[in-house]
Each structure stands twice: as structure tokens, then as C-alpha cells.
Amino acid sequence: MRSYREELWFQTANRLEFINITPQVESAVRKSGVREGLCLVNAMHITASVFINDDEPGLHRDFARFLEGLAPHQPTSAYEHNKTGEDNGDAHLKRQVMGREVVVAVTDGKLDFGPWEQIFYGEFDGRRRKRVLIKIIGE
């Protein structure tokens, strides 16, 4: 069995941002030498997500508005978590809705994707350095 590990680092300009990381994950699969296996991609921080959806800017604005409706950033006093001195209670909730991780099949040395699947890093409390983990196992 082969295994491969790689970290991706991000520092977004905005509090909330979606970044297409498919090319970096494809590159990791190539470097892994795995032909058949599974590829885990997860946020290593608890106010961020990794998810799979469409690379369409209007949809990303729809995601942002949807999440802001469910768990608004303001007023920050609405979250008990923020009594600890944080202001990111909303980001912890947004991350739960969008998910922490994706697991993607690796087939014939490639991400085994449907026609529109793209992997995104979803940042909900940005402007600081944060990480994504890629772990690939297989043969």
C-alpha cells in the first residue's frame, strides 16, 4: 500500500472566500503514484470547509448569502462562543453546514470525477494562515 501526505496553505484577503483547489489535489495524486485508492481532502481548521461543487461565481455568491442567512456574522454577541473573546462563532456553524472534508476515488491514477465536480476550500474566518490536508492511500 502506498500513502502520500501534503499540506496546502492559504491566507485569504476576505473573511469569507471560496478557492478552487482541484489543480493542487490533482498534482498531489500524480505525486502519490497511487493508481487505485482514496483521496481525503480536509480543512485542518474548524472555521473552514473543503467541499465539492460547481466553479461558478454566481453560485458562490448564493452560497455566501445562504450561509450568512443561516448564521450571520453580525451581531457577534449572538454567539456564546464569542464570549471567549473570538468573533467567529458564525464561522464554526457555516463550516458544519458546508462540511469538513471530501473523499474522492482515485481510479487509473486520476481523481474519479463527474463532469462538473471541483474541489473548493471554503474559508469563513480568513485573513490568517490556515491549512488543508491531502492524504492519499492505495496502490
Added chain:
Amino acid sequence: MRSYREELWFQTANRLEFINITPQVESAVRKSGVREGLCLVNAMHITASVFINDDEPGLHRDFARFLEGLAPHQPTSAYEHNKTGEDNGDAHLKRQVMGREVVVAVTDGKLDFGPWEQIFYGEFDGRRRKRVLIKIIGE
């Protein structure tokens, strides 16, 4: 290490539909010959889900109403994504809430399930041909 791959195809009669795909996944596990491992089942399209819950029609109607409350199909003009000519902005959001994939343990050659766990394909933009991927790795 063994690996096995299979696609399931669906064309639902309705825009929103839930289909129990547990028998097809069990069959794939048998065909894989894997006794101990992991089974990934994921929607290959970004307006559909694979999830695990109860096979109870009333609950499925509860899911549908819950999702329609969070991300209503109408008015389609409420979604920026629909400016691209699509009318499925809601379906992309519903899929995020319900999730893209499940990973199920394979133990002793079977899906290692609790008493009520069943795997569903969740369609949110149906009436067209779409796919689910099953990928099994193990020994």
C-alpha cells in the same frame, strides 16, 4: 489491496426524489471480494446527494419540506447562479446540506451498518440521467 469501481445510473421522474440504493451497494461489495475495507459512495453530479438515514416515506417528505424551506426552488430569480440560464441554484444548496458522499466500513465482506442505516440517492434536479460512483478498497 483490492479495489472495485461501479457506476449507478438514475433518471428520476421528479425534480426532487430519494431512492434507496442499499441493495446496489451491497451487491457491489460482494462483487468486489473485499472482506475488510472502506466503501465510498458519492454523487457524481453537484445537484445530488448520497446520504444515510431511515427508509421511511414520512421522513423523506420531512426532508423535502425542510430543504425547500432552506433553499426554495421558486422564485428561480432569487439565485445568482440562475443568471447563467440554469434554474437549479436551489439544488446546489440542497445538496450541500444533505452531503455529497458517504464512507461505509466493510467488515467480514459486508456493509458494517447500524440497525436502521440505509443509503439513499438524493436528487434535487432530476428528470435527466445522472450517476453515482461506488469505490471500494481493502483486502
Added chain:
Amino acid sequence: MRSYREELWFQTANRLEFINITPQVESAVRKSGVREGLCLVNAMHITASVFINDDEPGLHRDFARFLEGLAPHQPTSAYEHNKTGEDNGDAHLKRQVMGREVVVAVTDGKLDFGPWEQIFYGEFDGRRRKRVLIKIIGE
């Protein structure tokens, strides 16, 4: 390839509860002997979740309030599922929002975690015996 399986049992005092199960999962990884691989942790019941977030009591109260806002327990007559004689329709929906499972990388014999990641059992219909499954594969 190695594989390891363990069940954790819970009976919570309250209907809704979050329990940090990271120590039990770490212990399972040690017992598995796996140095490089993947660790699946999933609820075996369909009114419970396994998820990764912060071990902060204020945040857990925020989660509870958020979920209660999305899918209130009362009135139980609001859920078609409850016509079956159950009163846990809300719990099935809360579980979908929080997710069924997490997949965590195992690297160098340990859970490969970011600085604040902790694994939780999320119970939404407690006061009865329920299980979590840990399945680890790798080498």
C-alpha cells in the same frame, strides 16, 4: 493491509448532547497498529452525528440553538415521520446538518489533526443506548 474495528457505546442523560470522543479514537488508532492510513468514525444510528469542531461549551450551546432553530423538537406534530409513533423527526434532520461521519488521516501512527480539531459524538435523540463505529485501514 491492516484493518481494525471498534464500537463505542453511549447512553446520554439528555435528548441533545455533544461528547468529545477524541481520546477513544486515539486509543483505537494505537491499538490498530496502523502507521499510515485512514480512520472512519461514524454514528451507527440515524438520529446522531459524528463531527469535528472545537471543544468549547459556549460553541456547543450555539450548535444546539442553531439546530433547534432549523428543526425544532416541538411541536412534534410538525413532522410526518412522527406519525409512525416516533417523536424524533427533528433528530433525523439535525443529524443531516451535522453529518454522519468523519474520515481522518492517520500519519506516523497518529490522528493527523490541525491545532483545534476534536471529534464529537452528537446525540439528538438520547437517553437510549447507541453506538459509534471506528474503522481503521492502512499499514
